[in-house]
Amino acid sequence: MIKPIQLIRWLIPVLSFFVSARSHAQGVTDNVELQRMADEDQQSRRKENIDWRVLSKEDSLRRVRVFELIKEEQLKTGKDYLNAGIVFQHGNDTIASAMAVKSFEKALQLDTTLNRWWYAAAVDRDLMRRGLPQIYGTQFNRRNEGKWERYKIDTSKVTDEERKYYQVETLAEQAEKERTMNLKTVSSFYKDNGIDKTLLLISAEHKKGKQSVYNVNEDVINTFGYELIESGKDAEALKVFKLNTELYPQGFNTFDSYGEILLKTGKRKEAAKAYRKSLELNPANENAREILKSL
Numbered sequence: 238m239i240k241p242i243q244l245i246r247w248l249i250p251v252l253s254f255f256v257s258a259r260s261h262a263q264g265v266t267d268n269v270e271l272q273r274m275a276d277e278d279q280q281s282r283r284k285e286n287i288d289w290r291v292l293s294k295e296d297s298l299r300r301v302r303v304f305e306l307i308k309e310e311q312l313k314t315g316k317d318y319l320n321a322g323i324v325f326q327h328g329n330d331t332i333a334s335a336m337a338v339k340s341f342e343k344a345l346q347l348d349t350t351l352n353r354w355w356y357a358a359a360v361d362r363d364l365m366r367r368g369l370p371q372i373y374g375t376q377f378n379r380r381n382e383g384k385w386e387r388y389k390i391d392t393s394k395v396t397d398e399e400r401k402y403y404q405v406e407t408l409a410e411q412a413e414k415e416r417t418m419n420l421k422t423v424s425s426f427y428k429d430n431g432i433d434k435t436l437l438l439i440s441a442e443h444k445k446g447k448q449s450v451y452n453v454n455e456d457v458i459n460t461f462g463y464e465l466i467e468s469g470k471d472a473e474a475l476k477v478f479k480l481n482t483e484l485y486p487q488g489f490n491t492f493d494s495y496g497e498i499l500l501k502t503g504k505r506k507e508a509a510k511a512y513r514k515s516l517e518l519n520p521a522n523e524n525a526r527e528i529l530k531s532l
Contacts, residue, residue, distance in 0.1 A: 265314055268311055268312065268313065268314070268320070270302075270306070271311075271317050271324075272320055274299045274303070278323055296328070297328075300325060303321050303324050303325065315343075315344045315346075315347035319341065322337045322340030322341040322355055322359060325340055326359055331367055335363055337362070337363065340359075341356035341359050352404065353404050354375070354405060357373040357375055357400070357404070357405050358373070358405075360373060361373050361388075362376060365388055370389045370390050372391055372394040373403060376388040377414075377418065384419050387412075387414075417454060420449065420450065421451045422452060422457075423438070423439060423451055423458065423461050427461070432476060432477075436476060439451075439477075440480065455488050455490075455491060458477060458481045458484070459490065459494050462481065462498070463494075465477060471498065471501060475499070475502055478491070478494050478495040478497075478498050482495050482511070487518060489519035492511045492512070492515035492518065493515040493522060493524060493525055496508045496510075500528070500532075505532060512529050513529065
C-alpha cells in the first residue's frame with residue numbers, strides 16, 4: 238500500500254497535470270486500462286458476501302495505478318477522468334476524495350454529456366471525510382440500529398435547481414428516499430410466502446401510499462420481476478410485470494419490461510401491444526421501437 242509521504246510526492250506533479258491537461262481532441266480514444274479498472278471497481282461492489290479486506294487492497298492497488306497513469310499523462314478524455322474519479326472515490330482518506338472531486342470536475346469540463354451525479358457525490362463524500370456537512374445530499378449512512386439516514390447536510394449552499402442539474406434528488410425527494418430505504422423488501426416476503434401472497438401484498442401496500450411498510454415503488458417491483466427471471470421463474474415474473482403495469486399505468490418502463498417477458502414466454506401479440514404502449518408513453522424509447530420493427 239502506498240504510504241502518505243509517497244502520496245504527497247505523487248500529488249505535486251499530479252495536481253499540476255489537472256491544470257495543464259489537454260482538451261479532448263478529435264480522434265483521441267478513451268484509455269482502455271482506466272475503463273477496465275473503473276468497471277472492476279463497480280462490479281466488485283455488486284457481489285454478495287464481499288470480503289472488504291480484500292476489496293480494500295484491490296482498491297488501493299487501483300488508486301496507485303491511476304496515480305501512475307496521471308504522472309505518465311495517459312488521461313486524455315473526459316471519460317478517462319470520469320473513470321479515474323470512480324477509482325479515487327473509494328479511497329479512505331481526504332487525498333483520495335479530493336482527487337475524485339478534481340477528476341470528476343475535469344471530466345465535465347472536457348465532456349458535458351457525462352453523468353454529472355458523480356461530481357456531486359464526490360464533493361459530498363470529500364466534505365464528509367473532512368467532518369463537514371454535505372451540500373448536495375447524496376450520502377446516506379446506516380445508524381447502529383440498522384436504519385439508513387441522510388448524512389448531515391448544509392442546505393444553504395446549494396439550491397434544488399442545482400441539485401437537479403447534477404442529477405441529485407431535491408431535498409423533499411431525499412426525505413422520501415430515506416423513508417423508502419428503510420422499508421422492508423418484497424423479495425424477503427416472497428422467500429417465505431410465495432408468489433400469490435406476494436402479489437396480494439404488493440397491491441395492499443401500494444394502496445397505503447406513504448404509510449406502506451414494504452417498498453413497492455415501480456422500479457423496485459420491476460427489479461423483483463427480473464430477479465424472478467434470473468431464477469428461471471418466468472411465469473411468476475410475468476404476473477409481477479403485469480401487476481406493475483396496473484399499479485403504474487403511466488410508467489413506460491413497466492410496459493417495456495412487461496413486453497420483454499411476454500415475448501420471452503411466446504406471447505408475441507401481447508408483447509407488441511405492451512411495447513406500443515411503452516412507446517406511446519415515451520416516444521424516445523428506442524428499445525421498444527426496435528423490437529416492434531422485429532415483430
